[in-house]
Amino acid sequence: MTTTKPSAPGGAASPPLSRLLDATATALQAIRAGQSGTAALDASDAALRPAVQALLFQVLRNLGRAQALRRQLAPRNPPARVDALLCTALALAWDTEAAPYEPFTLVNQAVQAAKHSAATRAQAGFVNACLRRFLREREALVVATQGDEVAVWNHPAWWIKRLRQDHPERWQQILQASNLPAPMVLRVSKKKSSPALYQQALTAIKIESTLVGDSGLALARPVPVGQLPGFADGVVSVQDGAAQMAAPLLLAGLDASQPLRLLDACAAPGGKTAHLLEWAAALRAPWQVTALEVDAQRAERIHDNLRRLGLSAQVVVADAARPADWWQQASGGALFDAILLDAPCTASGIVRRHPDVRWLRRESDVAQLAGQQARLLAALWPLLRPGGRMLYCTCSVFRAEGDEQITAFLAHNTDALLLPSPGHLFPGNPDMRHALPDNGPGEHDGFFYALLQKKT
Numbered sequence: 001m002t003t004t005k006p007s008a009p010g011g012a013a014s015p016p017l018s019r020l021l022d023a024t025a026t027a028l029q030a031i032r033a034g035q036s037g038t039a040a041l042d043a044s045d046a047a048l049r050p051a052v053q054a055l056l057f058q059v060l061r062n063l064g065r066a067q068a069l070r071r072q073l074a075p076r077n078p079p080a081r082v083d084a085l086l087c088t089a090l091a092l093a094w095d096t097e098a099a100p101y102e103p104f105t106l107v108n109q110a111v112q113a114a115k116h117s118a119a120t121r122a123q124a125g126f127v128n129a130c131l132r133r134f135l136r137e138r139e140a141l142v143v144a145t146q147g148d149e150v151a152v153w154n155h156p157a158w159w160i161k162r163l164r165q166d167h168p169e170r171w172q173q174i175l176q177a178s179n180l181p182a183p184m185v186l187r188v189s190k191k192k193s194s195p196a197l198y199q200q201a202l203t204a205i206k207i208e209s210t211l212v213g214d215s216g217l218a219l220a221r222p223v224p225v226g227q228l229p230g231f232a233d234g235v236v237s238v239q240d241g242a243a244q245m246a247a248p249l250l251l252a253g254l255d256a257s258q259p260l261r262l263l264d265a266c267a268a269p270g271g272k273t274a275h276l277l278e279w280a281a282a283l284r285a286p287w288q289v290t291a292l293e294v295d296a297q298r299a300e301r302i303h304d305n306l307r308r309l310g311l312s313a314q315v316v317v318a319d320a321a322r323p324a325d326w327w328q329q330a331s332g333g334a335l336f337d338a339i340l341l342d343a344p345c346t347a348s349g350i351v352r353r354h355p356d357v358r359w360l361r362r363e364s365d366v367a368q369l370a371g372q373q374a375r376l377l378a379a380l381w382p383l384l385r386p387g388g389r390m391l392y393c394t395c396s397v398f399r400a401e402g403d404e405q406i407t408a409f410l411a412h413n414t415d416a417l418l419l420p421s422p423g424h425l426f427p428g429n430p431d432m433r434h435a436l437p438d439n440g441p442g443e444h445d446g447f448f449y450a451l452l453q454k455k456t
């Protein structure tokens, strides 16, 4: 089906497309130099940011294809800024159905952007020649990149190889899902409302949503949180469906009449801490939650989130892998009844929301992060009382950060028992349910969960 594309950004006051392409190429160049997508976007003009983010995300989801096309058009690497502009235009224009503007408009405006910026002006003729040839020979050039799997899947070669080895039956579906935008998902506070009631409130203001899991709602279109009824009063939080599985997995079945000690060991920005507290509040359970975070600045965000939700926890800034620094202060040296370890990871399961992550990670990060996860598991396990539970999770689809990590842990800790657990969850939406049979609540990011119990 062919759709009519806008010939320029909407509205008379909108910035020219050439300016948006220039800002998008600047952000792409920063990411290629190692900056995160968020930092790269923060550096762009605030008024342009939403439009630049939309273009940048599409570019990052098509960067493998764009790089392969650029090599066809110019086998020698042009200067970084010129390359970023060429790749921006090619990523947006190569697929005419998905292109946000007509390909010739994108090309014209990219050439304008090259002429206007001091960093590219001298190469504007070269940019023009490459992109005009692309318009003339688009189909043949695209066919010539079909044999390149980085162009086909738009992920680095090492990432594709690892997924193929880790999940031989579904690596393609994982990559396909990872390249789709993710919906905005809300968690409804158990104490303040229910998903059904909140869905009615959304319907009343014409915000469409579908139920996700037992506390979530996926919005048909993202909206600023200020438009969500009761957001400022803590009725809802923004949290992916897979992340919403942590609190029920760890807490279901715990004795709500006992004053239990819970530790959230890697807590910032506090999404799961808040969910644990909402559960405790809904059950009127006298549970104490300690939220531990190594990064003081990120720990501030736990306070901010809990304040909005009207919840409180003991927030401690310390390295979870060094209990000697914080355990006495946090619990007087008492063992914990339950520990959530949401460990730092490659974030390979949340690339739908952070399409920069795949291009920023290096293959060596996987082993380095797996080592960090193993050290955290080893340091925290002795702090769990016999009979207590630890929920280990990562937002990764790599087995080194999931089931391989837990298999190694169980081999070294004979007092640990693996309780029924989701294991690896793959990113996807309800339409992919048949392809991804263990896709839990239907709509969520990639995750891994293992629930461990210490033998008595």
Ligand SMILES: C[S@@+](CC[C@H](N)C(=O)[O-])C[C@H]1O[C@@H](n2cnc3c(N)ncnc32)[C@H](O)[C@@H]1O
Binding pocket: 243, 265, 266, 267, 268, 269, 270, 271, 272, 273, 292, 293, 294, 295, 298, 318, 319, 320, 321, 342, 343, 344, 345, 376
């Ligand atoms: C995956 S994020 C946690 C997300 C959080 N649980 C939530 O749901 O909002 C991992 C967090 O662990 C923190 N972290 C990393 N290493 C740590 C350590 N050794 N001790 C404590 N926190 C650590 C990171 O700074 C980061 O904020």
